[in-house]
Amino acid sequence: ITRRSLLAAAATCMMLSPLAQADYKAEYTVSTVLPSAFPWGQAADKWVELVKERSEGRINMKIYSSAQLVSGDQTKEFSAMRSGLIDMAVGSTINWSPQVVELNLFSLPFLMPDHKAIDAITQGDAGKAVFDAIEKKGVTPLAWGENGFRELSNSKLAISQPSDLQGLKIRVVGSPLFQDTFSTLGANPTQMSWTDAKPALTTGAVDGQENPLSVFDVARIDQVGQKYLTRWHYMADPLVFAVSTRVWRTFSPEDQALLKQAAIDAGKWEIEKSRSELDATLATIRERGVEVTDLTPEQHAAFVEATQSVYDTWTPKIGADLVKQAQDAVANR
Numbered sequence: 361i362t363r364r365s366l367l368a369a370a371a372t373c374m375m376l377s378p379l380a381q382a383d384y385k386a387e388y389t390v391s392t393v394l395p396s397a398f399p400w401g402q403a404a405d406k407w408v409e410l411v412k413e414r415s416e417g418r419i420n421m422k423i424y425s426s427a428q429l430v431s432g433d434q435t436k437e438f439s440a441m442r443s444g445l446i447d448m449a450v451g452s453t454i455n456w457s458p459q460v461v462e463l464n465l466f467s468l469p470f471l472m473p474d475h476k477a478i479d480a481i482t483q484g485d486a487g488k489a490v491f492d493a494i495e496k497k498g499v500t501p502l503a504w505g506e507n508g509f510r511e512l513s514n515s516k517l518a519i520s521q522p523s524d525l526q527g528l529k530i531r532v533v534g535s536p537l538f539q540d541t542f543s544t545l546g547a548n549p550t551q552m553s554w555t556d557a558k559p560a561l562t563t564g565a566v567d568g569q570e571n572p573l574s575v576f577d578v579a580r581i582d583q584v585g586q587k588y589l590t591r592w593h594y595m596a597d598p599l600v601f602a603v604s605t606r607v608w609r610t611f612s613p614e615d616q617a618l619l620k621q622a623a624i625d626a627g628k629w630e631i632e633k634s635r636s637e638l639d640a641t642l643a644t645i646r647e648r649g650v651e652v653t654d655l656t657p658e659q660h661a662a663f664v665e666a667t668q669s670v671y672d673t674w675t676p677k678i679g680a681d682l683v684k685q686a687q688d689a690v691a692n693r
């Protein structure tokens with residue numbers, strides 16, 4: 361290596377990022393499953409924008425949506441972040457739950473009846489315990505966002521009681537917990553990625569799926585034969601803004617604080633925005649001819665009762681203390 365080529369290399373580095381610290385990357389990868397048309401993608405957009413602005417262009421992040429950094433396999437996102445293949449992510453608790461068993465907390469059926477219940481968990485001691493669990497696995501969590509309450513759609517019938525699910529093939533993703541929830545209701549759950557979900561609905565390989573209203577709306581799930589939608593609010597998946605801990609350690613304390621505060625602000629903004637859009641989204645879905653079913657308190661209670669076995673199986677895995685902490689937070693909200 362000549363002195364001249366070293367100088368040339370140094371000059372190139374400086375041209376790429378004149379103000380960056382020596383060990384900073386010119387660009388950091390940010391993984392998401394859903395792109396900018398969805399609240400999830402908008403949460404990531406906001407984070408990137410705030411960081412760029414507040415760091416005056418020193419820290420640049422680039423979003424790779426549709427879980428493309430893990431070839432569409434959203435359940436591999438966490439492992440890829442842990443190993444440093446992905447620098448950062450705005451990810452769903454569902455997709456990370458295969459690696460962080462505590463994240464199954466949010467998938468326990470009917471644990472969280474409303475938005476206040478979600479906040480009581482994420483903003484309290486249970487939320488801190490969940491963040492500790494993520495941290496122990498080599499990823500640094502910074503803030504919460506929201507994918508939303510997941511409602512059940514299908515192509516066959518209006519579902520208002522557990523027996524209506526008998527024999528229905530339902531697409532699920534993430535954790536074996538979902539196999540248990542839908543099996544105990546008499547359905548046939550099939551695990552597949554989001555990339556495969558719409559084609560499977562189109563061909564009728566599956567009869568139904570569950571996702572937040574915003575996802576049903578923006579992805580036009582009504583156009584793939586999903587005529588019935590039951591607003592059963594059986595669970596909600598928060599989003600987590602996070603950085604691979606290997607990457608996190610390379611930032612100065614000031615920039616760590618900057619990244620974290622930007623994530624908190626972006627998450628708050630996205631949670632408020634997505635909640636405020638729910639009524640309009642529901643109206644749009646109805647206008648498209650989808651039959652929407654709301655449960656009576658009795659029907660709701662029947663679903664709660666029918667899924668109790670999921671708690672028996674999963675409470676010991678998630679941690680009895682954490683489940684109790686979350687239930688107390690919900691009760692005292």
Ligand code: X2X
Binds near residue numbers: 394
């Ligand atoms: O795959 C899904 O259903 C989605 C997009 O909601 C998640 O990534 C959890």
